[in-house]
Amino acid sequence: MKVYAHRGYSGKYPENTMLAFQKAAETGCDGIELDVQLTKDGQVVIIHDETLDRTTTGTGRVLDYTYEELAKFDAAKLFGGKYGFCPVPTFEEYCKWAADQSLVTNIEIKTGVYYYEGLEEKTMELVRKYGLEDRVFYSSFNHMSILKIKELDPKAVCGALLEHQGLGNAGYYCKRFGFEAYHPGFKGLTEETVKGCKENGIQVNVWTVNDMGVLEQLYEWGCDGAITNYPSVCKSWVDSKRT
Secondary structure, three states: OEEEEEOOOOOOOOOOOHHHHHHHHHOOOOEEEEEEEEOOOOOEEEOOOOEOOOOOOOOOEHHHOOHHHHOOOOOOHHHOOOOOOOOOOEHHHHHHHHOOOOOEEEEEEOOOOOOOOOHHHHHHHHHHHOOOHHHEEEEEOOHHHHHHHHHHOOOOOEEEEOOOOOOOOHHHHHHHOOOOEEEOEHHHOOHHHHHHHHHOOOEEEEEOOOOHHHHHHHHHHOOOEEEEOOHHHHHHHHHHHHO
């Protein structure tokens, strides 16, 4: 089972910041999950919420700011100055760093609330620029976005993101539309669904796995990946099962 750091090492560091990504890499995890959106001036940035209020010192929608304006806000707001100032990173900054790492990156295309015109193309252009095509896969709750990714590059690896209620016959669904992976929330996942995915050649990467009992259950079911806020803990446990 692979371990992916959810928004970086977000259990201990400010989510979706370069600090969280760097700290995740230090755990030896297999990959990093992050979220991309577009600024007012068309820059691909890494942030989860469509608004700035929860995680940064800014307020309002991401799409209403240029990157120059956005960069003035502290994305470490929730940590009360513990880690100093952490700006919202651009996806290009991340790609430049990731090019020297061995990590795989799960790029979530955040088009479920606002449809950012050109986000898929701009994201893929940066992936190509830094030679990361073989070390990324794409996911989205808006499955039109991953269909768009497939249209742009049929070889791109894509996962269908689902909320905790999951999807009936998920394995067939993913196979039917050419998606290589199924990314459900853990609460609604069943062993039968995992089995159905396996029968259709579909990988199962589950979010957000922060409970050891859940991790053990997913491992026993044969899930392919766990997306977690605590990559160090999960990675150590998974490694212990291999010895």
